[in-house]
Amino acid sequence: MDLELAILFLQQGLVSGLVIGSVYALLALSIVMIFKTSEVPNFAAGEVFMAAAYCALFLMVFRALPVWLAIPLTLATSFLVAALFRRGVLTQVAKASGSPVNLVIATLGLSYVLKGLVRRTGYGDTPRSFPALVSTDSVMIGQASLTRLDMAIFVAAVVVMAAVFWLFAYTKVGRSMRAVGMNPKAARLMGVNIERVHMLVWGLSAVISAIAALLIAPKILMTAEMGSVVTMAFAAAIVGGFTSLPGAVVGGFVIGIVENLVGLFISSRAIVVAPFLVIMLVLIFRPQGLFGGRFAIKKV
Amino acid sequence: MQLSRRLLTLAGLCLAASGLSPVKAQEAGITANSIKIGMFAPLSGANFAYGFDVANAAKMYFDKINKDGGIHGRKIEVVLEDDRCNANDLVAAVKKLVEQDQVFLLHGGSCSAAVVAAKEYVVRQKVPLVMLNASGDGALYPPTDYIFGAFSISQYAVGGAMVDFAAKNLGAKKIAYVNHDDAYGAWNLEASKFDAEALKVDLAVESVSPTITDVTAPFLKLRAANADALVIVTYARPAALLIKKAAEMGFNKPIILSVTGTANLAQLAQNVGGPDALKNFYIQEVLSDLPGGPKIKWVYDMYKAAYPELSAKAEHPQTYMPYGIPSAMSIVKALQAAGPNVTREKFLEEMKKLNFDSGVMAGPVVFSATERAANKATVFIKYDGTNQTMVPGVFTSRWKYKG
Numbered sequence: 001m002d003l004e005l006a007i008l009f010l011q012q013g014l015v016s017g018l019v020i021g022s023v024y025a026l027l028a029l030s031i032v033m034i035f036k037t038s039e040v041p042n043f044a045a046g047e048v049f050m051a052a053a054y055c056a057l058f059l060m061v062f063r064a065l066p067v068w069l070a071i072p073l074t075l076a077t078s079f080l081v082a083a084l085f086r087r088g089v090l091t092q093v094a095k096a097s098g099s100p101v102n103l104v105i106a107t108l109g110l111s112y113v114l115k116g117l118v119r120r121t122g123y124g125d126t127p128r129s130f131p132a133l134v135s136t137d138s139v140m141i142g143q144a145s146l147t148r149l150d151m152a153i154f155v156a157a158v159v160v161m162a163a164v165f166w167l168f169a170y171t172k173v174g175r176s177m178r179a180v181g182m183n184p185k186a187a188r189l190m191g192v193n194i195e196r197v198h199m200l201v202w203g204l205s206a207v208i209s210a211i212a213a214l215l216i217a218p219k220i221l222m223t224a225e226m227g228s229v230v231t232m233a234f235a236a237a238i239v240g241g242f243t244s245l246p247g248a249v250v251g252g253f254v255i256g257i258v259e260n261l262v263g264l265f266i267s268s269r270a271i272v273v274a275p276f277l278v279i280m281l282v283l284i285f286r287p288q289g290l291f292g293g294r295f296a297i298k299k300v
Numbered sequence: 301m302q303l304s305r306r307l308l309t310l311a312g313l314c315l316a317a318s319g320l321s322p323v324k325a326q327e328a329g330i331t332a333n334s335i336k337i338g339m340f341a342p343l344s345g346a347n348f349a350y351g352f353d354v355a356n357a358a359k360m361y362f363d364k365i366n367k368d369g370g371i372h373g374r375k376i377e378v379v380l381e382d383d384r385c386n387a388n389d390l391v392a393a394v395k396k397l398v399e400q401d402q403v404f405l406l407h408g409g410s411c412s413a414a415v416v417a418a419k420e421y422v423v424r425q426k427v428p429l430v431m432l433n434a435s436g437d438g439a440l441y442p443p444t445d446y447i448f449g450a451f452s453i454s455q456y457a458v459g460g461a462m463v464d465f466a467a468k469n470l471g472a473k474k475i476a477y478v479n480h481d482d483a484y485g486a487w488n489l490e491a492s493k494f495d496a497e498a499l500k501v502d503l504a505v506e507s508v509s510p511t512i513t514d515v516t517a518p519f520l521k522l523r524a525a526n527a528d529a530l531v532i533v534t535y536a537r538p539a540a541l542l543i544k545k546a547a548e549m550g551f552n553k554p555i556i557l558s559v560t561g562t563a564n565l566a567q568l569a570q571n572v573g574g575p576d577a578l579k580n581f582y583i584q585e586v587l588s589d590l591p592g593g594p595k596i597k598w599v600y601d602m603y604k605a606a607y608p609e610l611s612a613k614a615e616h617p618q619t620y621m622p623y624g625i626p627s628a629m630s631i632v633k634a635l636q637a638a639g640p641n642v643t644r645e646k647f648l649e650e651m652k653k654l655n656f657d658s659g660v661m662a663g664p665v666v667f668s669a670t671e672r673a674a675n676k677a678t679v680f681i682k683y684d685g686t687n688q689t690m691v692p693g694v695f696t697s698r699w700k701y702k703g
Contacts, residue, residue, distance in 0.1 A: 005524055008520075008524075009520065012516065012520055013517065016514065016516040016517075020513075020514045119344065119345060119346075124346065125344075125345070125346060125348050125349065126346075126349050126536075126563070126564050126567055126615075127536055127537040127540060127567070127571060128567065128570075128571070129540075129567075129570050129571040129573075136548060136573060138548055138549065138550065145548070145549050147548055219513075219514075220513040220514075220541070221537050221540055221541060221571055223346050223537060224345075224346055225346055225511070226513075228511060229513055259514065259517075260514070260516060260517050262517075263516075263517025263518060263521075264517045264520060264521065268481075268506045268507060268508050268517060268518040268521065269481045269507050269508070269509075271508070271509065271512065271514075271517060271518075272509045272511070272512075
């Protein structure tokens with residue numbers, strides 16, 4: 001490979017990695033938010049992402065609703081379904097048995113239900129294109145080629161991430177969420193409605209997944225299996241430390257960039273392996289993740 | 301002592317009687333009036349476009365045979381199972397059909413990776429398996445006595461024919477080639493390399509995962525190869541992503557898509573962002589004519605008559621529908637040749653002798669003592685998102701199984 005080509009690949013890998021990484025980062029945020037407040041890894045995150053994309057497709061393409069109505073409806077539906085799942089299923093499971101394993105299995109159950117529902121509609125049987133809300137004309141950044149849609153994905157993802165950080169850092173609701181994550185008993189004693197906070201966290205997490213789906217769906221084509229992209233988000237969350245919101249974002253970008261650079265400089269076959277190699281390296285050299293705190297023994 | 305002698309005599313008589321008895325045990329799935337065939341295909345799930353209407357086509361052909369009097373007075377009875385193109389579901393369906401439904405033969409499989417998973421069981425049980433439309437090369441090479449397939453096309457032939465077409469018809473000296481990094485892709489690539497060497501063509505190969513979501517890296521490497529044509533031998537979704545990326549990056553060389561990625565052409569045109577992405581675009585096909593063309597119109601007419609409700613829907617018949625006919629024809633021909641006292645062994649022997657033109661596919665169905673892949677011929681069509689124009693000629697691979 002000559003130097004000129006290597007520089008082109010490097011530029012393209014970085015830029016494309018940032019775009020796809022911003023979507024991984026959003027999904028990783030949605031996973032980490034739930035894990036921070038309830039210590040349950042949400043294994044339905046990919047299917048929430050997929051179902052939200054199909055909900056928007058149904059409203060925009062098959063019901064011909066205008067974008068300004070279809071998108072808020074999709075986000076509201078995602079919020080409601082996730083919040084009600086938390087209230088109607090997880091709360092009951094937690095009451096019936098305190099084991100977190102049961103909660104994890106309940107999230108797996110949700111993933112199967114959502115995938116089954118999408119398959120039942122028949123829309124998931126063939127790869128479908130989601131209408132891009134922004135033009136796909138090419139734009140050059142240095143020697144790297146991007147589309148306007150790519151730029152919109154990156155900007156929108158960064159805005160959503162900033163909004164999430166603002167929510168957690170500067171609003172009463174965000175502080176309640178953090179308090180529940182740190183010490184639920186103390187939060188309850190301070191008057192925080194724990195159940196309401198859990199519902200809000202699940203709802204908000206689903207909204208973030210839905211936004212990620214709306215951004216990326218025009219690029220990756222829709223199938224009932226599109227939720228598998230969440231594997232990258234889990235990788236991003238692990239790299240970031242799994243309990244750190246900034247870590248999830250950085251992890252998302254790291255995975256996106258590594259994936260592209262490995263594909264360009266090593267082999268296209270290695271793309272799917274790259275995130276797992278990054279996880280292994282992080283677990284070997286910094287087991288708590290890039291932004292995870294030091295290991296502490298929980299007092300019982 | 302006398303008792304032992306009597307017992308021995310009785311046992312001897314019993315043995316003799318069993319050997320002389322004119323009533324042999326009935327072959328599974330065969331009665332005086334019926335032949336039970338166990339069919340399996342993806343009737344639901346993400347891959348149902350590969351087999352739902354293919355199974356319908358095979359069923360309607362059997363119905364026609366039944367209406368015409370059946371085979372040696374026996375009517376074909378089909379038991380249909382959903383395999384979802386998933387290896388676990390497919391093997392479960394096969395076991396159910398063999399052990400519970402006691403079928404005479406198996407007729408199914410629309411996805412190679414899934415159907416290959418049934419090979420060991422089928423061979424162990426000595427049940428004939430005639431694939432529906434899967435290539436299933438992994439179960440055909442090395443050949444066994446029980447499995448026949450590639451009625452649509454062998455994947456070796458798919459890969460080799462793509463290179464043959466790009467070199468002969470488009471004059472390509474260097475080909476950018478993308479395949480899957482699985483067994484399917486390996487079969488394609490093996491024959492492609494064989495043909496490339498024979499035609500003195502350079503291949504720049506990128507192998508990608510079937511689940512790839514971002515094709516930027518492989519596409520950039522393919523573009524950097526500065527080839528004369530881009531050959532895509534993948535499933536529909538990665539193919540659409542690559543064609544879309546090519547359009548976004550202003551790639552203007554010919555793009556040729558293998559038959560594995562053409563399940564829904566109208567959807568493909570939408571998925572790549574419209575006809576602009578298909579300005580210099582060819583698809584590989586294994587039918588003898590354009591879909592609905594005069595040579596195969598009878599298949600579409602038969603489908604319309606058999607499934608009026610499905611025909612009324614825009615997405616039916618699915619692209620691969622006619623692929624169900626050659627395998628059904630082969631079963632009927634072999635059953636007829638096996639005669640009224642058909643057994644699985646007789647049926648298998650007749651399958652090995654088949655050599656006929658179905659009129660549906662680009663090439664004839666040809667089996668032999670060592671050949672289990674039915675079809676190796678392909679044609680090519682120029683597709684602009686709306687119109688399809690047949691390119692003259694039949695293209696195939698030089699690759700041969702050497703054992």
